[in-house]
Amino acid sequence: MPRRTAAFTMIELLAALALVAIALTALLRLQLQTLRLTDRHDLATQAALLAQEKLDETIATNPLPVGRSEGAAQRAGRLFSWQTEIAPYRLPQVRPQDLADLLLVRVTVWWDRPADRRVSLTMCLTKERPS
Numbered sequence: 001m002p003r004r005t006a007a008f009t010m011i012e013l014l015a016a017l018a019l020v021a022i023a024l025t026a027l028l029r030l031q032l033q034t035l036r037l038t039d040r041h042d043l044a045t046q047a048a049l050l051a052q053e054k055l056d057e058t059i060a061t062n063p064l065p066v067g068r069s070e071g072a073a074q075r076a077g078r079l080f081s082w083q084t085e086i087a088p089y090r091l092p093q094v095r096p097q098d099l100a101d102l103l104l105v106r107v108t109v110w111w112d113r114p115a116d117r118r119v120s121l122t123m124c125l126t127k128e129r130p131s
Contacts, residue, residue, distance in 0.1 A: 040117075046075045047109040047119040050082060054107045055121050058084050063127050064103050082109045089124055101126045 008016075050073055058064070070083040089102035103125055110118035 042076065043078060043111055043117070044119060046078070047080055047111060047117075048121075050075060050080055051107045051109045051119050051121045054082055054084055054109070055105065055123065058086070058105055058107065059123070059125065064105065064125060066103065078111055080109050080111045082107065103127055 064086050066086050066088065068083065068085050070081070072079055072081045074080075085104075085106045085108075087104050087106075089104045104122065105125055106120060106122045108118055108120040110116075
């Protein structure tokens, strides 16, 4: 009787190869998702830094001018749009004359179109501050 050697059949090799291909595909998808999330968080960080910079520039202005200003800035190879809005601070339960010197300062930064990705910083300040 001929002696049989221990070896894998072609079917076993194909099944093992299919399993490896499925596992590698899943790992590649996971890696791609990780890269996308990292990019998204990097953009949000850049937007937050720009918003903080614009808020600092606005706070340095004395007295604060009521109104709106906007612009765009290039950061990390991407275009970010920003808007600074300064308006009187209003609360429905408080008389307006009690808050006459308070202003609401809001800086919003967005990127990509549509502008659904945005970062906004808000602060309440007095109109005039000691230098």
